[in-house]
Amino acid sequence: MTSQQLPNWLKQRTYLTPDRTALKSDDRQYTFKELWELTIETAGKVKSHLNDDSQSAFIGLMIKNSIESVIVIHAVQQLGLTAVLLNHRLSPAELAFQIEDMNLSAILIDDQFEEKLQSRTVQNVKLSELQKTVPSTFEVKDYFQLDQVCSVMYTSGTTGAPKGVLQTYGNHWWSAIGSSLNLGISENDTWLCSVPLFHISGYSILMRSVIYGMGVRLFEQFDAERINGELKSGSITIMSAVSNMLQRMLKELDSGSYHKNFRCMLLGGGPAPLPLLDICRDKEIPVFQTYGMTETSSQIVTLSPEYSFSKLGSAGKPLFPSELKIKKSDGETASSNEEGEILVKGHNVTIGYHKRKESNQKSFENGWLATGDIGYLDEEGFLFVLDRRSDLIISGGENVYPAEIESVLTSHIEIEDVGAAGIPNDEWGQVPCAFIVKRSGSLLSEEDVLSFCKNKLAAYKQPKKVVFVDEIPRNASNKILRRVLRTQWEQGMVCDEY
Numbered sequence: 084m085t086s087q088q089l090p091n092w093l094k095q096r097t098y099l100t101p102d103r104t105a106l107k108s109d110d111r112q113y114t115f116k117e118l119w120e121l122t123i124e125t126a127g128k129v130k131s132h133l134n135d136d137s138q139s140a141f142i143g144l145m146i147k148n149s150i151e152s153v154i155v156i157h158a159v160q161q162l163g164l165t166a167v168l169l170n171h172r173l174s175p176a177e178l179a180f181q182i183e184d185m186n187l188s189a190i191l192i193d194d195q196f197e198e199k200l201q202s203r204t205v206q207n208v209k210l211s212e213l214q215k216t217v218p219s220t221f222e223v224k225d226y227f228q229l230d231q232v233c234s235v236m237y238t239s240g241t242t243g244a245p246k247g248v249l250q251t252y253g254n255h256w257w258s259a260i261g262s263s264l265n266l267g268i269s270e271n272d273t274w275l276c277s278v279p280l281f282h283i284s285g286y287s288i289l290m291r292s293v294i295y296g297m298g299v300r301l302f303e304q305f306d307a308e309r310i311n312g313e314l315k316s317g318s319i320t321i322m323s324a325v326s327n328m329l330q331r332m333l334k335e336l337d338s339g340s341y342h343k344n345f346r347c348m349l350l351g352g353g354p355a356p357l358p359l360l361d362i363c364r365d366k367e368i369p370v371f372q373t374y375g376m377t378e379t380s381s382q383i384v385t386l387s388p389e390y391s392f393s394k395l396g397s398a399g400k401p402l403f404p405s406e407l408k409i410k411k412s413d414g415e416t417a418s419s420n421e422e423g424e425i426l427v428k429g430h431n432v433t434i435g436y437h438k439r440k441e442s443n444q445k446s447f448e449n450g451w452l453a454t455g456d457i458g459y460l461d462e463e464g465f466l467f468v469l470d471r472r473s474d475l476i477i478s479g480g481e482n483v484y485p486a487e488i489e490s491v492l493t494s495h496i497e498i499e500d501v502g503a504a505g506i507p508n509d510e511w512g513q514v515p516c517a518f519i520v521k522r523s524g525s526l527l528s529e530e531d532v533l534s535f536c537k538n539k540l541a542a543y544k545q546p547k548k549v550v551f552v553d554e555i556p557r558n559a560s561n562k563i564l565r566r567v568l569r570t571q572w573e574q575g576m577v578c579d580e581y
Contacts, residue, residue, distance in 0.1 A: 127218025143190030229253030247437035257430035261402030317342035325352030358494030374398035405429030476505035
């Protein structure tokens with residue numbers, strides 16, 4: 084039986100809408116036809132650099148958000164290679180682990196990251212070198228095989244050693260289709276992308292662009308003031324963000340508002356603080372909470388527009404082609420409002436982890452992926468995400484979710500950022516500790532924080548320690564690294580005195 088296939092996405096899109104804007108940055112703009120021509124030229128240049136020893140299925144990409152990076156991503160697809168997206172924010176040792184794990188022989192790298200790659204056994208091709216290369220000829224593929232692995236991204240490492248997630252063309256296709264059935268699409272749509280292209284949130288925007296025929300406004304990095312300006316102008320209809328980004332945008336926006344053309348703020352990266360959602364409701368900012376992960380090729384659950392206020396705080400229901408259930412600790416399916424591990428199923432779910440037989444056996448059962456996240460479904464089937472199972476604080480036998488503590492403290496006017504984690508305690512096993520970044524000039528004290536929590540959290544959920552820090556450790560997708568907070572406490576790297 085032959086595998087399913089679809090027409091080459093960028094080639095087909097160029098045929099259908101050649102003159103529609105595909106990509107725009109601060110100083111450049113390209114149509115789909117122009118993007119196609121640049122992609123084919125670049126693919127030929129990449130091929131010229133691949134010697135006999137580097138003709139493997141995998142090729143590393145260590146890139147930033149730039150026009151050149153977008154073109155390289157598409158060029159790698161045209162060559163039939165699988166892109167391994169490397170996070171340039173990692174340490175040299177962490178990068179070396181992933182390079183060795185994937186057995187990479189060649190990496191396309193943005194010039195400014197060259198010093199981070201210390202391996203002499205890997206061929207590094209700088210993007211500046213690529214520009215000067217004479218392209219080789221290659222056969223353009225008319226079709227993409229849906230079961231072929233398109234990209235590999237490593238898990239964020241919030242729970243330990245990262246794993247390479249295999250994402251097929253079919254995963255990306257069904258992710259795009261599922262999202263479009265929920266959010267709708269228009270020929271006038273432009274998706275603002277300031278999230279990293281090496282992360283699934285950014286990469287999936289590029290895939291949706293060619294599948295939908297939708298323009299992308301690319302930002303090299305997150306800039307709250309400039310992005311707010313774009314959203315006020317009416318040129319943007321959709322944007323992907325996480326809570327930390329949205330909080331900074333709202334702070335800069337102050338009493339202002341966005342243009343009516345802006346129809347969707349797709350908010351992911353973990354449970355959103357309720358005070359943040361309340362502000363967005365009052366400002367009539369169309370926030371669509373989502374739940375997804377690298378393993379689901381972006382969102383798999385999204386709150387539909389008509390429920391955005393009545394189900395405030397929910398991540399919504401599964402996208403049309405996907406399924407969702409909650410499993411209790413005894414293995415049985417949970418009833419309404421019963422907490423348990425979130426399981427998902429669908430064509431956008433990864434086929435597995437690269438070279439991780441044990442993890443694949445543990446995480447997948449009859450097509451269901453065990454996410455490691457804790458949540459519940461209400462009576463109507465709406466998902467409420469509570470936290471990562473590994474981040475759960477068990478204090479005196481009671482379950483305490485860090486996200487709930489963070490949600491409360493985020494609403495304090497003098498708190499810039501916050502993370503919560505469990506620290507060891509002889510009497511209770513663990514107690515909640517709040518790690519807080521104060522706003523500039525604030526005189527906030529530990530007593531102030533504890534007093535603020537008293538009427539907002541049950542006694543066992545209230546932080547027993549408050550630590551003032553300069554920053555909260557986050558990964559590339561802006562998720563809080565609570566295990567790092569725990570480690571810093573245990574190793575005495577932070578203390579409860581500022």
